[in-house]
Amino acid sequence: MDFKRLDEFAKDMLFEAGRRIRESFSYDLEIETKSGANDLVTNIDRETELFFIERIKTFDPSYRILGEEGMGEKVDNLDGVVWIIDPIDGTMNFVKQHRHFMISVGLFVDGVGKLGYIFDVMREDLFYAIAGEGAWYNDSPLRKLQPVVIEEAVIGINASWVTPNPKINHEKLIELVRAVRGTRSYGSAAMEIAFVVSGKLDAYISMRLAPWDIGGGTIIAKEVGAIATNLHGEWFDFLSNDTFIIANPHIHQLILDKYIEEK
Numbered sequence: 732m733d734f735k736r737l738d739e740f741a742k743d744m745l746f747e748a749g750r751r752i753r754e755s756f757s758y759d760l761e762i763e764t765k766s767g768a769n770d771l772v773t774n775i776d777r778e779t780e781l782f783f784i785e786r787i788k789t790f791d792p793s794y795r796i797l798g799e800e801g802m803g804e805k806v807d808n809l810d811g812v813v814w815i816i817d818p819i820d821g822t823m824n825f826v827k828q829h830r831h832f833m834i835s836v837g838l839f840v841d842g843v844g845k846l847g848y849i850f851d852v853m854r855e856d857l858f859y860a861i862a863g864e865g866a867w868y869n870d871s872p873l874r875k876l877q878p879v880v881i882e883e884a885v886i887g888i889n890a891s892w893v894t895p896n897p898k899i900n901h902e903k904l905i906e907l908v909r910a911v912r913g914t915r916s917y918g919s920a921a922m923e924i925a926f927v928v929s930g931k932l933d934a935y936i937s938m939r940l941a942p943w944d945i946g947g948g949t950i951i952a953k954e955v956g957a958i959a960t961n962l963h964g965e966w967f968d969f970l971s972n973d974t975f976i977i978a979n980p981h982i983h984q985l986i987l988d989k990y991i992e993e994k
């Protein structure tokens with residue numbers, strides 16, 4: 732398979748999708764809720780996913796697309812070539828802030844990640860990787876992550892997990908928040924993953940992410956030595972939701988052992 736050609740195809744597609752999304756601010760957004768009042772989707776999420784599907788199917792009709800908005804065929808295995816796509820990650824930021832949202836794309840061949848992209852649409856910033864060849868931030872290679880100690884780490888975590896909740900022992904997470912240098916919460920899982928792989932954050936933890944939130948990012952992670960697993964330290968099936976941590980390799984196991992206790 733010609734991954735260089737696929738990489739060029741993917742980048743062209745991302746930049747064009749980005750242009751379309753930015754232009755969409757000049758006309759009205761149709762905003763709906765999905766699973767709950769805070770789970771938003773817009774006509775632009777759906778139109779962008781359809782744009783990806785049309786482009787990819789024109790390139791090769793045998794390729795399948797697993798997208799958040801379910802605009803393509805049903806995908807229940809990763810046989811052959813599967814593109815895992817979140818057309819807008821951080822829809823709440825898209826709607827409310829008109830910034831800080833990403834397109835996340837991963838290309839998998841028989842379940843193995845080959846090309847990964849996280850594209851900051853408003854900044855036109857691209858984090859990407861070609862498996863086995865490295866990772867880049869725009870034109871600059873991303874370095875292997877340098878050692879960090881927990882006391883100097885800056886971690887991404889949503890504040891709600893540090894309050895009483897049914898999923899995780901929040902008292903332990905309070906200890907983690909006290910142990911580290913700082914915490915951040917950006918409202919886009921893909922953005923937080925992009926920040927970990929580029930050393931702007933040292934870890935990011937979430938209680939529930941979907942394959943399209945993490946597909947592209949996990950491929951970039953491998954190239955820079957970031958470790959991504961669920962909160963049991965296991966790899967993902969990329970077909971179901973799971974807990975999630977991505978971290979600098981020097982603190983990944985420590986965080987799991989000392990600060991994570993699922994209920």
Ligand code: IPD
Pocket residue numbers: 771799817819820821822823917918919920921937939940944
């Ligand atoms: C969401 C964002 C958010 C994360 C949620 C995701 P969406 O994706 O990544 O930061 O906390 O779990 O569902 O719905 O904006 O694509």
Ligand code: CA
Pocket residue numbers: 799817819820821920943944
């Ligand atoms: Ca998402």
Ligand code: CA
Pocket residue numbers: 776799817818819820821822
């Ligand atoms: Ca989304």
